[in-house]
Amino acid sequence: MTKWTEWDAPKERWLLTERERGGWPRSLLFELCTRIVFPTVLVMSVYLLLAGHNDAGGGFSGGLVAGLAFVLRYLAGGSAELAAVRALRPPVLIGSGMSIALITALVPVAFGAPILSTALWTVTLPIVGTFKIATSLFLDIGVYLLIVGVVLDLLRTLGTGIERGELEP
């Protein structure tokens, strides 16, 4: 019989893991699954970004989904797993997201329209067919990049802190 203050203590390990030399607990199964799922989640996030104009979704949701894909990879393998995306430096992502949004906001001024006004383009592509683009999509892309950057930044800073705390003897 456990004490009542201990009722919510874990009774056993949830994942079958083994400790690597670096000390980060790894589960082969978990890691493999995330790697398989990862591209699908990213495609899903891009779908959400593009679909946002007519269905549920948008830059914010899409960015969060993409961010969560990285979170999954991180949870599975620590920052070593994130090395795959080391080229995407969070400050650069945040900065370019912000810049894209601002440029989108200012470009209409050059055409004599008030800032942030939207134009609608109809594009016909072979095979794909005809579809419609609103220029506000670019604002959404900016938001998407910025959110991904923020999530990666969280992983980089908070996550690293945890890791260091854990790895320290």
Next chain:
Amino acid sequence: MLVAIVAHFAVAAALPAIAKRWGRNAFYVAALIPAASLVFALNRLGGVLDGAAPQESLAWAPGIGLEISLRMDPLALLMIVLVSGVGALVLCYSARYAKPGGEGITRESVLLLVFAGAMLGLVLADDIFSLYLFWELTTVCSFLLVGGRGLTPAIRRSATQALLVTGFGGLTMLLGLILLATAAGTYRISEIIAHPPGGAVTSVAVVLVLVGALTKSAQVPFHPWLPAAMVAPTPVSAYLHAAAMVKAGVYLVARFAPGFSDLTAWWVPVVVLGLWTMLLGGLRALREHDLKRLLAFGTVSQLGFLMVLVGSGGFVTALAGATLILAHGLFKSALFLTVGVLDKATGTRDIRELSGIGRRWPVLTAFVVLAAASMAGFPPLLGFVGKETAFTAFGSGSARDTVVLVCLVLGSVLTFAYSLRFVIGGFGTPQGKAPIAATWPGQGLVVPMAIPATAGLVCAFAVPWLEPLLAGYADAYPGHDYHLALWHGFTVPLGLSALVVLGGYLVHRGVQRAGLPVVRWPKYADAQAGYRGAVRALDALARRVTGRLQVGSLPVYLGVILLTAIVVPGAGLLAGVATPGPLRLWDSPMQVPIAILVLVATATVLLARRRLTAVLLTGVIGYGIGALFLVDGGPDLALAQFLVESLTLVVFVFVLRRLPERFVQDDRPPGKRARWTKAVIAVAGGIFVAALAMIVSASRDGLPDVSREYIERAQPAAGASNVVNAIIVDFRAFDTVGEIAVLAVAATGAASLILGAHRARRRPEREETEEVTE
């Protein structure tokens, strides 16, 4: 006029490049701008004197009626002569005063020129906001120039004191100006003075404005910052703390006096504090051995004199004030520059060490005597003309005038005494003392000093031609029965002047023989102690408030936030209550199981002992609410809720690792009272939110107009069938851009804090690799 001001700032921006190439000669380049401004202003002299004051205005926020408006009237022109004229001289002087290749050249030249521009703007400004802008710009320049590179604690302290005292005054003045402008219904200073508002508000407003003027012009009890600021380089002292910046307060009083000098709230503080300052400054100047501090207290005294003259109203008084503003700017800048010459030549400014300078350099000494005699009010110099006029102005024989006159005569006696002290102490040869070693400082330093000294003499004889300008300001008052002149015949003021000379000489002899009797002031009467006490009290208050609010306990912070949320909107709810409408049990049967799930999770959170359990259960609640959104037909909202909830969970887990595993440690059970307090606050918070939700959702019937509009226009205007997205990226896109900017700043800030903390923690153990952090 706007062009002239902008030219100052533009050239100041280019000065670093010039200084890099030409070194200290950059000061000569800088001097061109004030000189050109002076020529430009004098060019307009004819128009200004005819009463057609040139005006300019630039509307920068026309929607709310804000503009920069400038106006050049006789008073402004008089001030420009000082600000730009003395500015050009001081900059020329600096070009030879600065050490060649010295480090501070760029900084000092830029700041001096920016200051000259700000001062020019200040005297030309005709709307209260421009006035305030330039006013504070001079304060900031003064802080930076006094502080220099902040090498010693004394310098930093002096600079901070100058900033705090004048900054405090400036803010108070802004409040007063806004009150005045609101009462008068216009931001234009010229219109406020032409039609001064009345009533109690005006009295309060003028007192607030006066606080600004009194602090800037170093009047009792704010005066100690000015002598303390003498740690600045001598050219800075000559320009800011003698000729220009400290005159800003006098200028402000002079500017507003024609409208308000009848108010008791105006003339009583001005006259009383002005006279007090004049006497106190004179006494303190007699005790100083450092020539620069002697002049500083002399400046304090003279500023008091000027305050009385320009603040008390009346044609002759204002004429005397205008004359003395000009005279003081000329002689005081000359004297300060002289101190710089002495300092350069001998390496000291101490009266007890200087000896024999007068015999060695008689021409230099002659110029110094000219300037000092003008300060002492000795004929035939401009200072004498001004003082005679002042004595005449208060010669009516009424009780008030007589009291003021007696104080002015006493103050002038002291002025004469410290002028003698300056000349004899700095240039005389005391008996039995060898002349001090000195090297000739060069024409470049002496000429800028000789020009204003000579101008005091020339102006005295040119008074008939100068009078239109000086009287142009005084014309705001009725009665034009007096003319400036060196010789009015054998009059009472002439007798008083003779008395001043005699008294001044006797006082100086007495001080030299016996020294000034040291008076022990009680602590509450010492202005410097008062300043220190005020700063200390402010610090203590800040510490107490911060200590109370930032206790470092998460439950307390949460409690404060919750209580505020309950009390503030709660009071509003109670005040204008709409009762919740009829309640339904559910809209869709799917809501029931979800609601039960949320409730169960909520109840279980209370039982959680581990933080992780609590966080996971809170996550369940969050997902449940997301599910409710979905059932109610808000897929966008639900999606966002699910995603944010997931991310929050992850972040929580990250942070939780740093906290103890369990809420309550076995060895430290929580107190009963604390538990009850927390429980009460939590329950009250819950009830409040529930009530708020019910009332808010009941108070809405049907779609608001805005929503209908958005839904109608989403497709045609934004090309989106998802209205939520149309709102985010089109209708309210401006908000979105603002929000992501906030997000970017917050994320970057948090990241730098965390990384900084890691680095700080890691510093002791260098051998660890950087690999993981990147």
